Amino acid sequence: MINFYPGPSKVYPDVRNYLVDAYDEGFLSTPHRGDQFVQLSRELVGLIKRRLNIPQDYYIFFASSATECWEILVQSLTKNKSYHIYNGSFGEKWLQYAQKLRPKSEGYAFDLNSPMPVHELQVSPDTELICFTQNETSNGTQVTPTCILNLHNRFRDTLIAVDATSSMAGLNLKMIKADIWFASVQKCFGLPAGLAVMACSPRAIFRAKQMGERAHYNSMVSMYEKMLNYQTTHTPNVLNLYLMKRVLEERPFIKTIDGELTARAQDLYAFFAQFTDIQLLVENEEVRSKTVLALQGSEKVVDELKKRALHHNIRLGNGYGPWSRNTFRIANFPAILDEEYEELKRFFLHYYA
Numbered sequence: 233m234i235n236f237y238p239g240p241s242k243v244y245p246d247v248r249n250y251l252v253d254a255y256d257e258g259f260l261s262t263p264h265r266g267d268q269f270v271q272l273s274r275e276l277v278g279l280i281k282r283r284l285n286i287p288q289d290y291y292i293f294f295a296s297s298a299t300e301c302w303e304i305l306v307q308s309l310t311k312n313k314s315y316h317i318y319n320g321s322f323g324e325k326w327l328q329y330a331q332k333l334r335p336k337s338e339g340y341a342f343d344l345n346s347p348m349p350v351h352e353l354q355v356s357p358d359t360e361l362i363c364f365t366q367n368e369t370s371n372g373t374q375v376t377p378t379c380i381l382n383l384h385n386r387f388r389d390t391l392i393a394v395d396a397t398s399s400m401a402g403l404n405l406k407m408i409k410a411d412i413w414f415a416s417v418q419k420c421f422g423l424p425a426g427l428a429v430m431a432c433s434p435r436a437i438f439r440a441k442q443m444g445e446r447a448h449y450n451s452m453v454s455m456y457e458k459m460l461n462y463q464t465t466h467t468p469n470v471l472n473l474y475l476m477k478r479v480l481e482e483r484p485f486i487k488t489i490d491g492e493l494t495a496r497a498q499d500l501y502a503f504f505a506q507f508t509d510i511q512l513l514v515e516n517e518e519v520r521s522k523t524v525l526a527l528q529g530s531e532k533v534v535d536e537l538k539k540r541a542l543h544h545n546i547r548l549g550n551g552y553g554p555w556s557r558n559t560f561r562i563a564n565f566p567a568i569l570d571e572e573y574e575e576l577k578r579f580f581l582h583y584y585a
């Protein structure tokens with residue numbers, strides 16, 4: 233089965249052997265306060281920074297999911313409120329969780345085809361955290377580097393947090409332009425679910441210490457203190473950390489991967505523009521995601537396509553949220569091979585012939 237689902241998505245085939253290695257090397261029962269773990273964790277932190285182009289002075293943390301990162305950030309970096317700019321389901325969910333913990337948190341919804349409207353945002357002075365989703369997996373849109381730069385320049389005194397779950401480890405993100413970046417690993421990392429990586433600027437850690445919130449097992453200050461010794465507050469997903477180390481060791485630098493994904497996205501968008509039954513959901517090229525393509529059609533067309541694809545051992549991603557029935561999605565993630573996209577194209581050409 234060729235899997236184009238945008239998460240959980242295809243894992244690197246090498247993971248199969250790494251699983252056995254993890255067993256043989258004793259990682260599955262190693263204590264998380266012991267040397268073997270600490271060495272793994274230290275090496276991994278260095279590797280993540282080098283391979284993903286994360287500034288040297290940023291801090292790396294491990295959590296179990298992007299959803300957990302949403303919660304950690306609200307708990308530990310806001311007392312009053314956060315401000316969420318969103319155009320799709322994941323960004324909106326983050327806002328909803330924030331409002332449960334900090335009812336004054338605010339949201340600003342923008343249109344699917346518009347760039348993030350940085351100049352229109354009204355962020356009150358008591359806002360402690362600005363949040364947005366770099367790549368909205370639900371509808372296949374992205375916030376461009378220019379918009380991120382503008383946001384950074386306009387709100388220099390406020391911490392900015394970015395959900396980059398479906399782009400981190402795929403795109404060469406300019407991490408220096410925001411304080412917090414996070415992603416779970418079942419998307420561009422090509423790993424099984426159950427682990428997330430979070431990168432934080434020194435300024436974010438400074439604020440966390442100032443707030444001194446320690447009411448949770450995953451409070452940021454506690455995570456920071458443990459990570460000074462490359463440890464976690466609780467027993468982490470050691471297996472997945474091991475897998476991540478092995479996978480990252482074999483990967484090219486993020487700049488190379490970004491170039492490849494960008495070219496492949498262009499090729500795929502051009503390819504899918506030729507069919508009359510299906511349209512690209514996002515009309516504005518500038519805000520189209522490079523890592524998740526969303527295609528739109530009537531419910532009947534979409535349903536039929538997905539079924540026929542499955543019949544040919546091709547799994548297309550379902551639509552999500554309000555777009556669940558009239559769209560399908562195609563992941564453009566690093567672990568998926570060019571030949572698999574050729575197979576996908578052959579299927580569509582044959583199907584519409």
Ligand SMILES: *Cc1c(COP(=O)(O)O)cnc(C)c1O
Nearest residue numbers: 239297298299322369397398416
């Ligand atoms: C998949 C996804 C999430 C949720 O990830 P979990 O690991 O299930 O918490 C959050 N945000 C975005 C943008 C996603 O694509």
